[in-house]
Structures are given as C-alpha cells and as structure tokens.
Amino acid sequence: MAVDGETIVENVFVIPYGARVVITFRLAVALKYRNQGIASMLLDRVTTMVKKDGVREIGLFVDSDKVDLHKFCPKRDFDSSTTESKFVVMWKPLT
Numbered sequence: 680m681a682v683d684g685e686t687i688v689e690n691v692f693v694i695p696y697g698a699r700v701v702i703t704f705r706l707a708v709a710l711k712y713r714n715q716g717i718a719s720m721l722l723d724r725v726t727t728m729v730k731k732d733g734v735r736e737i738g739l740f741v742d743s744d745k746v747d748l749h750k751f752c753p754k755r756d757f758d759s760s761t762t763e764s765k766f767v768v769m770w771k772p773l774t
C-alpha cells in the first residue's frame with residue numbers, strides 16, 4: 680500500500696501459494712492518481728521482490744466486472760484464464 684499524506688493511493692495484496700507461486704488481488708489505484716504509471720510500477724516492484732525469493736509464477740485475481748483491470752492486465756503480460764486456461768478458478772460463497 681502507498682499513501683499520499685492521509686490518502687491511500689494504491690493497494691495490492693500479495694499472498695504466497697507455496698514456494699514458487701504468489702497470488703495477488705485487490706489491485707487498485709485511487710481515481711485521482713490513475714494514468715500516472717502507479718499500478719505498473721507497483722506490479723513491477725512486486726514481481727522483482729518475489730522473483731528474488733525464487734517465485735516463478737504470479738497470479739492476479741480480478742473481479743469479473745472490473746473492465747479497466749481486464750484491459751490493463753494483458754498489457755502487463757498477465758494471461759487471462761478465459762483465454763489461456765492455465766488455471767480456472769472455482770468459487771463458492773460461504774454463507
């Protein structure tokens with residue numbers, strides 16, 4: 680997470696999934712800070728950090744209705760499971 684004074688500028692959760700894989704989710708940049716390269720820089724930093732620890736694959740969970748993320752991620756070399764089918768997520772809400 681990064682802050683500008685008391686404002687949260689960006690956010691991403693990074694969770695290890697075994698020794699070689701990390702899962703990331705909730706990537707978001709505050710509206711007024713978008714289109715300045717912040718999300719790209721954040722993803723680069725996360726990737727560099729986890730690669731140093733020996734991680735070889737990174738996943739990014741994206742809400743199905745977040746069209747901006749759907750456009751953004753492939754430009755940063757993330758394949759969608761709907762196109763490449765490396766993984767398929769099965770989902771069950773716990774009520």
Ligand SMILES: CC(C)(COP(=O)(O)OP(=O)(O)OC[C@H]1O[C@@H](n2cnc3c(N)ncnc32)[C@H](O)[C@@H]1OP(=O)(O)O)[C@@H](O)C(=O)NCCC(=O)NCCS
Nearest residue numbers: 705706707708713714715716717718719741742747748751
């Ligand atoms: C998708 C999202 C993360 C992108 O964040 P961002 O910080 O605006 O992304 P970037 O600035 O790195 O890149 C966006 C565009 O800005 C452009 N850009 C980068 N640096 C720039 C700069 N200095 N000046 C102008 N434009 C720039 C890039 O070219 C990029 O365009 P492209 O994707 O066509 O290449 C952001 O729109 C967002 O948070 N959306 C909501 C996501 C959400 O709801 N998440 C929670 C649920 S999963």
